[in-house]
Amino acid sequence: xxxEDDTIICNExxxxxxxxxxxxxxxxxxxxxxxxxxxxxxxLILLDINIPFINGKTLLQNLRxxxxxxxxxxxxxxxxTDEALSISYGADDYITKPYNPTILLLRIGAVLRRTKTNYxxxxxxxxxxxxxxxxxxxxxxxxxxxxxxxxxxxxxFSYLLNHQNKIVSRDELITAIWDTADYINDNTLTVxxxxxRNKLKEIGYTDAIDTRKGLGYILS
Amino acid sequence: MNIGAYLKDNLYKFFxxxxxxxxxxxxxxxxxxxxxxxxxxxFLYLICFFLILFVPYFRKKKFYNDLLANISLLDKSYLVLExxxxxxxxxxxxxxxxxxxxxxxxxxNVRLIxxxxxxxxxxxxxxxxxxxxxxxxxVLISNNHKEQFDTKxxxxxxxxxDYIEQVLYYARCxxxxxxxxxxxxxxxxxIKNVGLKNMDEILENKINFIVENVQYQVLTxxxxxxxxxxxxxxxxxxxxxxxxxxxxxxxxxxxxxxxTLIIEDNGIGIKESDLKQVxxxxxTGENGRNTNQSTxxxxxxxxxxxxxLGHKIDIKSKYNEYTKVSITFAKNKYYDVLK
Numbered sequence: 001x002x003x004e005d006d007t008i009i010c011n012e013x014x015x016x017x018x019x020x021x022x023x024x025x026x027x028x029x030x031x032x033x034x035x036x037x038x039x040x041x042x043x044l045i046l047l048d049i050n051i052p053f054i055n056g057k058t059l060l061q062n063l064r065x066x067x068x069x070x071x072x073x074x075x076x077x078x079x080x081t082d083e084a085l086s087i088s089y090g091a092d093d094y095i096t097k098p099y100n101p102t103i104l105l106l107r108i109g110a111v112l113r114r115t116k117t118n119y120x121x122x123x124x125x126x127x128x129x130x131x132x133x134x135x136x137x138x139x140x141x142x143x144x145x146x147x148x149x150x151x152x153x154x155x156x157f158s159y160l161l162n163h164q165n166k167i168v169s170r171d172e173l174i175t176a177i178w179d180t181a182d183y184i185n186d187n188t189l190t191v192x193x194x195x196x197r198n199k200l201k202e203i204g205y206t207d208a209i210d211t212r213k214g215l216g217y218i219l220s
Numbered sequence: 221m222n223i224g225a226y227l228k229d230n231l232y233k234f235f236x237x238x239x240x241x242x243x244x245x246x247x248x249x250x251x252x253x254x255x256x257x258x259x260x261x262x263f264l265y266l267i268c269f270f271l272i273l274f275v276p277y278f279r280k281k282k283f284y285n286d287l288l289a290n291i292s293l294l295d296k297s298y299l300v301l302e303x304x305x306x307x308x309x310x311x312x313x314x315x316x317x318x319x320x321x322x323x324x325x326x327x328x329n330v331r332l333i334x335x336x337x338x339x340x341x342x343x344x345x346x347x348x349x350x351x352x353x354x355x356x357x358x359v360l361i362s363n364n365h366k367e368q369f370d371t372k373x374x375x376x377x378x379x380x381x382d383y384i385e386q387v388l389y390y391a392r393c394x395x396x397x398x399x400x401x402x403x404x405x406x407x408x409x410x411i412k413n414v415g416l417k418n419m420d421e422i423l424e425n426k427i428n429f430i431v432e433n434v435q436y437q438v439l440t441x442x443x444x445x446x447x448x449x450x451x452x453x454x455x456x457x458x459x460x461x462x463x464x465x466x467x468x469x470x471x472x473x474x475x476x477x478x479x480t481l482i483i484e485d486n487g488i489g490i491k492e493s494d495l496k497q498v499x500x501x502x503x504t505g506e507n508g509r510n511t512n513q514s515t516x517x518x519x520x521x522x523x524x525x526x527x528x529l530g531h532k533i534d535i536k537s538k539y540n541e542y543t544k545v546s547i548t549f550a551k552n553k554y555y556d557v558l559k
Binding site: 006012015016019050080081083084097101102171178179181 | 292348349350352353355357358360361363364377379385388399400401403408411412415416417419420423426428429430431435441442443447499
């Protein structure tokens, strides 16, 4: 759910999220924000601090009294005090405008995964065709063959898997890896992708990752 | 109060005394007064003269001496009036009153200017928050329509954002009011955020971003530190050399009393003659003239912010070899005890 008073930003944001396989709802009536949220009961809320009628922080405080819906604060105020305050009111993350869209998506993914693991122990298990991918263990498994992936390969594979059948740009992959603090360059990414390809080949998935020249990669 | 200068200033009293005395003598002679009377009246004359000359000197001396001494002692000499007690002679009272009025009107003036400044700062902050909204929209639009907008757009948007941030932090650090929050933060997290922010430019310029052993906690404001680091890394990108292997290397050295963050690059470096001035406002130096992209504000703001946060920032460089910036964070023992 997106709570934001600027309609253009709202639409672009929802387009971005829908392009990445999320369903979005936009809050319409700020006067009735609280009830509208509870009615929609979203998996996650992107909340702007400066919204009409009710301050984002107050809304968050009220919401926390009745609900644990994950909230990411999105704001143009880049200040430590503000961030500390938002977190203390119960925000799960805090992102400042203008944000890098890839990073926003990564944060959303991280918050969702963190909150989902509370109910569902299998949130770290993914499947690709008949292959099992365990993020926490960093392994891919088919039948009885298990292959361990390196940290960067895990990130690349899970990112591709989350965007299956969509073109993923090299930029996005590098951003995802930098986000876990491994500052690789262009060449290293190529090396990592090739290694991942070879490992997939070993268990019978030849050409799973396709190169689209000038655009990026695609996992089919 | 200098006695010589005082006497010189009162020269007219000598003349008045001598003229009066000469006339008096003439009168005494005209009336044929006896020697005894002349001598005793001369004696009285002299006593009167010295009293008239020196009593005012001693009355005024304390007030003026205190005034001058306190002015030179105080580092804010406009506060001198507060340190003086009201003088007990007429001239002094006038001066005191005048100073008091001047002070008052100046205070009012200063207050007005401060108010203007504060209003302006608030307006700038608000404006920056406002302008970030269309900027974020642009970023999103360019991301959603990748086929129409390439990396060039992205880099220009980033430049726009950088300049906007610079104004924000300039407004913040130039102001007396406290806009930061110091707490224990993880250096690696700050570096990650700065890295991600500048990732496109770093990759575009084929620079290797090397970060080694930065898992340290320091006491600072993470947003401010992110900005400071951003300025330094921006410079490293801007002033890279045309060579096969460029790098920006970030490391941490920990000593007993302090932690030092070091950002090193193998860019064009800074000429020794320019090195001392790089933190000065609007200084661009030889590098700035050559690339035509310098505002000379980045390092100036960074230095000011470091000063406010209590960090030390240093720069070393060799022309055509390297530039090395270090930021030193003091460790707070008191804080450790509290933990």
